[in-house]
Amino acid sequence: MSLVLEKRESSSPLVNFLVPVLSVLFALLLGALIIYLSGFDPGVAYMEMLSGAFGSGYAISETIVKAIPLMLCALGVGLAFKTVLWNIGAEGQLYMGAWAAGWVALSFPQGQSWWLIPLMMIAGFLAGALWGLVPGILKASLNVNEIITSLLLNYVAILWVDYFVYGPWKDPKGYGFPFTPFFGEGAWLPTFFGTRVHLGIVFALFAAIIIYFLLKSTRLGYEIRVIGENPRAAKYAGMNIFRNIIIVFIISGGLAGLAGMAEVSGVIHRLQHAISPGYGYTAIIIAWLSRLNPITTVLVAILFGGLLVGGFSVRSIGLSESLVYVIQGIILFLLLAGDILTRYRLSWRGRS
């Protein structure tokens, strides 16, 4: 007797649902083991995380603040994944979006005009789109592996922002810290109900709805679905695959760029070193966990926002917040490992 993998002729909806859910649960269990081995009580730590993330109005608002860039990046990344384009570059696209928005804001320090924020949005979106276009064009024209190019461009973008905040744009009154002066208040996104939740939440929800309808009821969305599932059939149907790759990278990068714009304009109010604690990478996990469904992405992004905020609060009992990243990593690992079960089933095979 031996355990073998048999190809499934069709994927089961139950397994498709269970794999992500069980991945999260197992990751939390393994996380508990790690907490236990570091000498803490897992129950206490998780309760602390939960109340830190969702235990009060303030906690929830902070969770949503973190969820905004996650949603925007994950929606973009998910759209690319749907087309089977592995855009790993949301982090860099976010930085470029933040940089471009910052450039606009710093150029108009007194700006109280109504057009300043729209201009920052456009600049942020375009800069992210441009950063996505580089791997997109290389992929579409020369079939260069977009995983490598989009990933490596992240470092370029991060260092690009660092150059400006350590160099030409450094705040002269900032005691040498790597950040620019604060933007003028006209460049701040409005916030709601006295919390830090800013207008970016509207961008994110709007983007989710647009992508949902894009996929469901537009020609472009139909082409994206066909190309992602079967590029040979797409070619047979006369679809222009080159053009679609370019468009998807523009939207995908643009949304991450918009996330960067929202983060600097809505939360930080200036450019600085390390704008993002890895939103662009966490977005990959979120997109995958939500099975690339834009509506689910919004909900999963809120969970991950909670995980980040909860991670800060476990510091109060002496645990390191890097625990959160350990758990995130385990979730993705289990999710990818579990994906094999959606395509294969385990069965026992006797000797023939």
Add this chain to the structure above:
Amino acid sequence: MENNAVKMEGIVKRFPGVLANDHVDFEVRTGEVHALLGENGAGKTTLMSILAGIYRADAGNIYINNRRVHIKSPRDAIKEGVGMIHQNFLLINSHSVAENITLGYDRPRFLLKRKKLEQEIQEIGQKFGLEVDPQAKIWQLSVGEQQRVEILKMLYRGAKILILDEPTAVLTPQEVQELFSTLRRMAQAGHAVVFISHKLEEVMRISDRITVLRKGRKVATLATRDTNPGELARLMVGREVFFDIKKSPPKPGEEVLAIRDLHALSDKGLPALKGVSLSVYSGEILGIAGVAGNGQKELAEVISGLRPAKGGKVLICGKDLTSVSPRRVIEEKVAYIPEDRKGVGTVGNLSVLDNLILKDYRRAPFSSGTFLNLRYIRDHASSLVEKFQIITPTLETSAKLLSGGNLQRLILAREISCSPKLMIAVHPTRGLDVSATESVHRMLLEQRENGAAILLISEDLDELTAISDRLAVIYEGEIMGIVEPKEVTLEEIGLMMAGKKRKMLESSEVTS
């Protein structure tokens, strides 16, 4: 029985949805070159992969040198002296010939005795005419030389039974000649050689005996000197009883498709079409007969815009559509039923509804500008499902859950719904049961009645002779002749499929 190097008995192998080998018996003697002949999908490679330990048979026995063996892995196979050379080489480009040959082999155990290894390789090479520099890196070698490395690898491991899976597909004629003399020498040295092929001429040239497989079953084993290409062609494509097809007399109209001196390359970059010229008229079915791999696929792809032409012209209703985009061809109302229903013709993970609009989604009333007209699409899809009797639980069901016949009806429904001027159908009934086959034939004939020009590519001679008005035979990318099915015998078509030109047939009594 006395000198059987290999005897396979009652081999059965099932894959999901396919019976790849159905109680196949197969014997190879020592010292012979034995050709395993059959169409694509006849089960040749599967049968030999079982012998080479890549697949395991669901039933049946294998004897090597009259001793029953249990081969569970390629490692077991090589221990029994069975070595298979695959169509795609398994070599490491940046390593040398000698390194590739010793890779994965447990001798030498620890230290590479490079000098000795290289010398051994050279000796084997000289013996069989497989000369290649052991120090050369694989990337420096031609395809033919790389194949020699694969053969050397097996010989070095002591293989006595060599299986070559379509070894000539990638070779130039000179390299084929060299390969054949190597195979002869190996047979003379007492090896048993199995040569998998669907090329009749090569099989006649190299083999001592031939086993023909068809649809997973063994059809016959013949001595090469007692047979001829015509007989082999008939055994390969077989005969199936078709119900009487009611067909009105042809009333060909204007020329819809005109192909002039068309040239194109195969995926491997070798010439696949060498000056094909044809016309298909409105209201007629032109059949293309030929053994698979003689340029049929490339012909269909060039017409539909999926493959560029290297020379010549494709005219559709007088418009030059040579090497234009598939979209341009679709806009000229050209329907295309591709050979690969699941890989090309449909998107398995998308719904029946989505698959029914694959060609139409970009035009009104299916969409207007940016948006799909979902209501119209749904009505259109459900009327097609009803009209073409596609059996599906709902319109949202994934296409991959449909049976072969239903999937083909889906494709036909989609392709016919644009009222095509030209229809290219490639193996439209392959793998379908009798009733599904009949419904496909009926639909093709209906389109003919409606005045469409139909180019039907098939391997099934009976199908072709039953429904085509004219029949063109293709061999190695050239048209051997265009005939009216009623006026020729199957024997004559068989000879043309084996490379005899129609003119030659007429001028003399030719037998090979």
